[in-house]
Amino acid sequence: MTGEPNDLRVHRLQKLEDVRASGVDPFKAKFDRDRLVSEIDTAYNAIEPEGRTGDLVRIAGRLMALRRHGKASFAELQDKTGRVQLYLTADALGEELYDTFLNFDIGDIIGVAGEVFKTKRGQLSVAVASYDLLTKSLRPMPEKWHGLKDVETRYRQRYLDLIMNPDVKETFIKKTRTIAILRRVLDERGFLEVETPMLHSIPGGAAAKPFVTHHNALDADLYLRIAPELYLKRLIVGGLERVYEINKSFRNEGISIKHNPEFMMLEAYQAYADYNDMMDLVETLINGVVEELAGSVKITYQQKALDFTRPWRRLTMIDAIKEYTGRDVSFAMSLQDIVAVAKELQVELQPHLGKGGVITEIYEKHVEHLIEQPTFVLDYPLETSPLARKKPDSPELTERFELIIAGREVANAFSELTDPQDQHARFEAQQANKAAGDEEAHALDEDYVIALEHGLPPTGGIGIGVDRLVMLVTDSASIRDVILFPQLKAKPAEE
C-alpha cells in the first residue's frame, strides 16, 4: 500500500468498497441492543479481576480506540452513556472475523455481542463473540488524547464536539434538564404552557431590532418575534390567568459572549399578581434549577462564588448607582444635572433621552456588570419601561426589576401596565423616540391596546433568559457554549 493514495478519506472509501464487495451492507437499518454501556458498568463493576459473568450483552456505539496486538486486541466502544472496552481474539472470532474487525476504522459505528468479564488488570470488558458493522465512517475522528479544541470547528461541527468532549454533552443535557425543571415548577403552580406566534406583523414586547422576513401569499413583511410578551398578555385578557412559553426569540443585534441572535426565553404571566410575586416566582424557578443541577444553592461560576440563598438582595437602580459609582442621581435633579453626572462618568448619550433614559444608561454602563451575587435591581424608570405599571408614589418609576447575576441580566419582570390609555400614551412616546433616532423604540401596537381595553386583570410577568441561566449552572463562559449550533458566519463547504 505504500505510495498509494495518501488521503485518509480515500483509504476509507476503499474500505467501504471492500465491505460492499464482501456482501456486507455498510449502512445497516438497525441493531437490537439490550443495554447501555453505563448499565454494564453499574451491574458488573464489582466483579473480581479475571472474573467472568457468563452474561451475554448486546451493545452498540462508535468505535473510539483500537489497540491491535497480534492475535488478541482491545477496542473501545462509546455510546451515549460512556465507553466500554472490547476484547477480541482470533480464537473466539476465527481468523477471518478477527482480521475484519481489526480493519475497522476509529469512528465506525458497530454493534457487538459478547460476555462481560474483567481483565486481570481489572478493566471491565466485553469479550466479543460476534459483531456487526452498522455504519461505516468515512472521515477521521479528532485526535484521541487532546480531543477537539478548535473553537470554530467545535461550533460548526458540534457533533464532533459532542463525540470528543463529554463535558460538552453534559452541558447540553443540563440545558434540557433546566427547561424540564422550569416547566415542572410552573406546571405545579397551575401555569398553562402555550405557544404564540413567532411571525409578528408588529414586533413588540422588548426594545430590540427585529429580523424582517416576507410572506409571499400575503405580500406582507413579517418580523421574527423579539419577545412573546404581548401575545401572552392577550391570553391573560382571555382569562387563562397563568400562562407561560419557553421558546426562541430573535434579535437582530450584535453577537457576543452573552448574545446570540436566536435565544431561548421563558416568559410567564400571572393574573392578580404583581412584581413582588414575580420575585418570589423567579427565586423559586432559578433555585429549583440551581439546587437540582448543582446540588446546592452555592455554586462557582468562572472562579467566582455565587450564593443563591433566599431571599436575594433587592436594590433600587438609584441606590445601585450610588453604591457602585458613589454618585447621587435622582428625579428631583434637573435633566441637565443628571446629564452632567453621566458625562463625568463618560457615558455616551443619545440626544432624545430624558431623565429616566440617562439614569438607565449610567446604570447599564457603570453598575450592571459589577453586580455579582443574585440581585433584584428595582424600580426602572418609566421612560425605559413602556409596558410596565407606574409606581403609585413615583410617577417617573415603574414596578419593574431585572435580576442580575454575575454581571448579566438573567430575568426581567414587572407589574404589567393594564391601563389601555396609559399604554397608548406610552406607545406614542416611544414613537417620538423612534422619530428622534431610537432604533429600539417600541412599536405602536393598536391591536394590543384594544386587547387591554377589553380588560387585562392585574398581572405580573417575567422573562428569564434560559441560555444565560444554563451558563450559570454549567459554568460556561460564553452563550455559544450552551447553544448547540450558535450563529456563525456562513462558510463555503469544504471539498
Place this chain on the structure above:
RNA sequence: GGGCCGUUAGCUCAUCUGGUAGAGCAUCGGACUUUUAAUCCGAGGGUGGAAGGUUCGAGUCCUUCACGGCCCA
C-alpha cells in the same frame, strides 16, 4: 464599527532575529494472545486561511481580504 490575538498535516501543536516545514496522535505496511495515550520497526501525508507586495530568498516582514476568539462601542 474599533482594538488585540489566532489560522501550519485529519487532530493537537512546534518551527529564536527571513535561508526551500517538524513532532505526537491518526493513516498505510510489518511484529506482537490482557492492552488501555499499548509497544517496537518502516512508510506516506503540507499550494503554511486567501490575494497582493518587499526581498536574491517569505510560514516568518508589509498591505488588503476571509473566518474565528477576547475586549470595547
